[in-house]
Amino acid sequence: MTHMPKPLYLAAGAYTMSLGTGRPEFNPRKARPGLEHYIQEVGRAVFDQIEDPDVIDEGVIGNFMAARFNKQGHLGSLMTIAHPSLEYKPMIRVEGACASGGLALATGIKSVLSGLADSVLVMGVEVQNTVKAVYGADILAGAGWFAGERKAGGTYFFPQKFSDRAGAFGQKYGVEKSRAAMAHWYATAIENARLNPLAQEHHNAVKDLVGLGLTPPDARTFCEHINLFHCSKVSDGAAAIVVCTKEGYKRLGLKRKDVVKIVGYGHAAANLTAPPPELTELTTSRKASGLARKMAKISAEDYGVIEVHDCFSITGMLSLEALELAGPGQSIDLVMAGENKRTGRFPTNTGGGLVGYGHPTGASGVRMAVDLWKQLTGKAGDFQIQLQKEHGVMISMGGNDKTVVSLVLKR
Amino acid sequence: MDLNTRLQNVTVIGAAGKMGSGISLLLALEIAYRALEHKDRTYLLNLVDVNDGALLGLLRYLREQAVKDAEKQMSRIRRLYADREDLVENGEMIQAFADEVLQHVRTGKTMTLAQDSTLVFEAAFEKEELKVGIYKELAAICPRDMYILTNTSSIPLHVLADASGMLGRVIGYHFYNPPAVQKLLEVITPDVCDSELQQLAAELAKVLRKTVVPSNDIAGFIGNGHFMRDGLHGIREVERLAQEHGFVKAVFFVNKTSREWLLRPMGIFQLIDYVGVDVFQLILRVMEKYLNDGLHSPLIDRYLELGIKGGQTSSGTQKDGFLKYDKGAIVGIYDPEKQEYVMMDGTWNKEADTQLGAHPDPTLSWKSLQGDPHLDAKLRRYFGSFGANPTFGVQLATDYFRVTREASLRLVADGVAHSAEDVNKVLTLGFFHLYGPINDYLD
């Protein structure tokens, strides 16, 4: 697909707080809200923004592993509790590891393009603080190739995979330089989270963030090339937004200024059973975002606001290279120059991203779309940036760069 | 015989008790790891206790704790199970490890379980005749080269060894509560003690990652040698202060200053309650029998007559003793005259607080100083300010401070401890004090 068959828009976005360590509301010993709570809370926040709830034709919910974290399947049906108007409407759950949210957006887009729907409610949810981290690592490892990789993998399967990438990156472009950039990535993520009241790290008051980010990795207790500050959080949360046509958003009671246009769309999946072709590159992310950019007919320089999947700070940096904002290894210079900060040339993850806001896995892709929508429509509140350009881009990535959905949005 | 061979058949007597269950856990984990590393050997851990119900509880406890340990040692566990194709996920390996731990454990009431053991840990009640009886029975059924490591906290080792015909084969292996967590291990070597046993004890301590403090074989050793005298000073202070201020207030003053002014984790009466008033009396009696040093308190005897015992319930909540507790917080003080608890309802205790005067530095507490990199300098400054601040509270704390230091110095002078440093180690590691009692902070 090289162009959108008809104009599509994103409207009425919302997300919940990302709950987990760092939030004062979080107490590992106390009972916490479940999937139902998040679905309803984020549903309410969307329906509050629209005039007629019946206008929503369908629902799509992205989720990775509720079947294990919460022993709950059948989320399509569960999604109807978001609003009474959804009863008997078509609802579908999609899964693509940490790109589940991205796939939910893709599915919503396809529904609207098919002509079967004018407005689709797209949601993402994950509630993963139900188990301790050692068991959570088992569950999340399902994003890799279980039969071929898990047994030989580490206790913390994915951190180790991306530690390997960070190690290869450091070897190629300088260990110290790359660690410094990873520390700055962390610092920027927290600075942004401090402006976002829903972010898990909103209350982080550490003074020397870079210093903390530079904590030497410890292979004995965690990973060889990354430390805990280079990781996204274990989170509970949900995000939702409406994919619609022009008629769709009008019937929702919204104006053009309230919505953003989807001008680029790219989706790629790579062989789960094969190791990455190149450790220092996110080849699938490059492919998907390239497709989206081509469809949008713009160049990387045109991005005014960016959302990348920084499940680890190294992934965030490699994503900037996949977006072609920097050449191989040059994300180091980009980050060290502060170009990814809210005041920089390429404001990235302005609401905190996965490191700062949190990473409720199935929700993250949708949350990214919501943050772009917020920035492009001027609804980002305390973390609103001064937009220099009118396009935004996002990369929703699953597993070790195996499923990627990328969208380019326009104000 | 080397340690690994001895660990192939180990027995714990009194395994289901407070200390016995912790010691059993340490050994069960060590044995499970060894069994996974040395697949050609058979390891057995015999857990003997006269209390059937408690033994069932012990198995449950071992399983829970094995899971927790495996969760923390995941990388090691993954390595150990690398060749088990059927175990892939962390969760599967954790369960397998918990099963492994229990597979080596046999529980029972009868001492015959110990018949093949060459290493026996004893943590039965603190009663001389009982322990001697157990050792005699063991000596009759176990291999000749069997060694006993006892957890006694007060009875002289040579007395136990001599009376049971086990001279040379008993050593004091005094874990602190809870054994699985506490780093301190007081090792008491009697005059007659096989050198193999001494080496074994040292090697095992290393394996279990304990910090050893050696004590001499004098009743009470370092830990109780200090604690009993510390407690008796508190009680005598109460008796002195009660004449002017009444009993309840006197307990309040002494408990509060010994905790907050001395920056300790607990006030002295809270500590006695924690250990148990009955245990306190028992240890006093044992020590007095051998030391003849005025280690006796009519007040303690009276409390026990009145049924005031302290100690903990099986689930670990604090029972009422000198003090009354609500969810761990002190809410009242026992009045032996009225035979009831007087609640700290904000009336009299407020006045008592005024009488004590302001704390010399309200920003400092045992908690606030945990892990403080400038601890020594801060303590020096804090205690240094006592002289310029002669409130009632400071006066009580100063007296306490001096008495506890003198008692500690005596432990060194009497040859109970080898050095001042050893006494300080026992208090900081075993009692979680911020500083050792032998210091120059008030000089």
Ligand SMILES: NC(=O)c1ccc[n+]([C@@H]2O[C@H](COP(=O)([O-])OP(=O)(O)OC[C@H]3O[C@@H](n4cnc5c(N)ncnc54)[C@H](O)[C@@H]3O)[C@@H](O)[C@H]2O)c1
């Ligand atoms: N509790 C402490 O803080 C502490 C600290 C250091 C040392 N100690 C010492 O550890 C030992 C045990 O103390 P505890 O507090 O665990 O006591 P406890 O009462 O909790 O446990 C003693 C256990 O021994 C069992 N037992 C009694 N007689 C037995 C027999 N003949 N055969 C088999 N089992 C028998 C009892 O059923 C009980 O389970 C004592 O010598 C004590 O002085 C206790």
